Each structure stands twice: as C-alpha cells, then as structure tokens.
Amino acid sequence: MKKVWYAIALLGLFLIISGCGKKAEPVAINEKTDTCAYCNMAIMDNQYATEVVLANNKTLKFDDLGCMYKWISENKDEKIQAKFVRDYNTKKWIEAEKATYVYGKSLKSPMSYNVVSFKNKNDAQSFAKKHNGTVLSYNDLDSHKWEQNKDMMKKMKGNM
Template sequence: MKKLMTFTIMAIVFTVLSACGGGKTYKPVAINEETDKCEICNMQVKDDAFAVQLTTKDGKTYKFDDLGCMNEWKQKNGTDNIGASFVRDYNNKEWITYEEASYVYDASLKSPMAYGVYSFKSKSDAQSFIDEQKKGTLMTAADLKSHSWKQNTDMMKNMSGHGHDENAHSTTDANGTSGDMKGKH
C-alpha cells in the first residue's frame, strides 16, 4: 500500500511539473520578408543563411538579420527569459539551435551587419568552410559568449559609409565570391 501511495504521489508531482512548462518545446518560425524587421537595426530580415531568431519563455519571437544583432539584443535584455535561439546553417539555411551550431568567425567574412560570423550545422562543415576559404576561426556557442562582437567598420564604410543602410548588405559565398545582398539577403 505504501509503495502504491508513493508511486501515485510521484506520478502526480511529475505531471504537475511537466504541465508547468518544464517540457515546453520551442520551434523556429518562418521568415516573412514582407514584414520582418531586425529588432536591433530595423533592417529587413531576409529568408537567408544570416537570419536568426530567439523566442522568449513567454512565447514572443524576435528576429534579426545578423547574429551580431541578436547578440546585441541579448546584451541589452539579458538571457534569463530566452526559451530558445535559432540560427541557420550557412550551406542550406536549415534552422538549428544556437547552442548546437558551430561557428566560423573572420573579420573579413561579409555578413549583413559586418559581424563576420557564419553558423553551421556541424563542426566538420564549419571546418570544411575554413579549409576552403583558408581563413576563419572555429567557434562554439560558448566561445561566442566571450567574443568581441565588433563590426568590421572598414567593411561598413566600403558598403555604404553607414552601418544600417539597406543597400549595405553584402556577403561572400563559400567560393569567396562577393555580391550585393539587396534582394538576396
């Protein structure tokens, strides 16, 4: 009888804890290029490899056009209320969780706001990119916590002379080819 009572109480406690959000699942939401604006720089968020987002524990989703902008949001708002953060694989735009992704940083890598950080689904994909480009530092989400997050000001000046100009978005593809991101970002 005691074992049955103990089991029943444990089952009730587990059910209550699960219902209180312990098992909440967060998923990335689609990017709508018509309406989505970066929460930091107010630029259009393109449905591309640079789009990132986070969802708070209360269900509010914030979208960003560059991983550096999401970092700036975290610095301003803290991370205690974040339920999940998502980045895109540079190779195929697949959504992956921020913590599980591998990252490549190099100041010369072009990203929408010139932070130079690309995300990859796997460490081997990130390393392959570094090997192909012959530049970059392999990083993890933990490494990004202490990353300097400086924009490449020379790149920003060359793109438009102003960090938040819609015409300033450009990128370098995996083959090192530069291109205007307007309409592609």
C-alpha cells in the same frame, strides 16, 4: 454542481501542464515585413537570420548573429527559452547550442559582424580553412568581441 467545478479545475490544470512542456520552435521569416529586433533592418530569408524565443513565447528575429548577441547583452533581464540560427549551407534552422560557428574578418554578413553558423562541425572547419576564419563553439560566442567590420560597413553603405 461540485462535480462541474471539479471537472473545470482538472481541465484547467491539464491545459496549464500540457502548455509547459511545449518545445520552442523557430518561425518562418517574412521578407516583406520582418525587421531585425536590434538594428531594424529588413531580414532576408537566408543563411544569416537568427531568432530568439522568449519565455513568454514571443519570437524576436535578427538579420545577423551579431545583432542577436548585441540585443541579448543589452536585455539581460529577458528570459530566453531558445535561440536559433541558420546553417550557412542548407539555410535550415538549428538550435544555436548545437551549431559550430566561423568568424573571419573577410566574411560578409548583413551587419558585418562576420560570424556564420554550421550544423556540422566538419563543414565549419572546412569553411574556416578556405576563408581564413576561426572556428568558434557556441560557448565561445559569449566571450566573442561583437564588433562590426567598419570598412565592410562603409563599402556596403556606398553600394546602397
């Protein structure tokens, strides 16, 4: 009987240890049901979607990078395991820390925070030059002023 309990304890320990090393991954966007965890707007499966994976493995989805950063600033006690953004060109998920960003007042994003992400820094620089934008690093995002472009929001609401 003692051997059975020993085996169960070892199996439990193995399961705990194997679960700890699992890397967070982004999840697919369901356009029919997914809404932004910050603004509650529908999330389209496009180059603007972002995700946060919490320490408890819960994934939060956002329609705009600005919404994700607004949520993070209002939920500082949450333990974040990973953040994911989409490459503007390919729409593929990338770790937020590995991306380069472009901010521009004339750029359009779902909630008018006007920041887009790129896997390749050269792509970001080229895009910024073409669209009169500013290149931002991942570290720059913490100090970026996350404000919506009010004029753009009015135009978008007028088209609804």
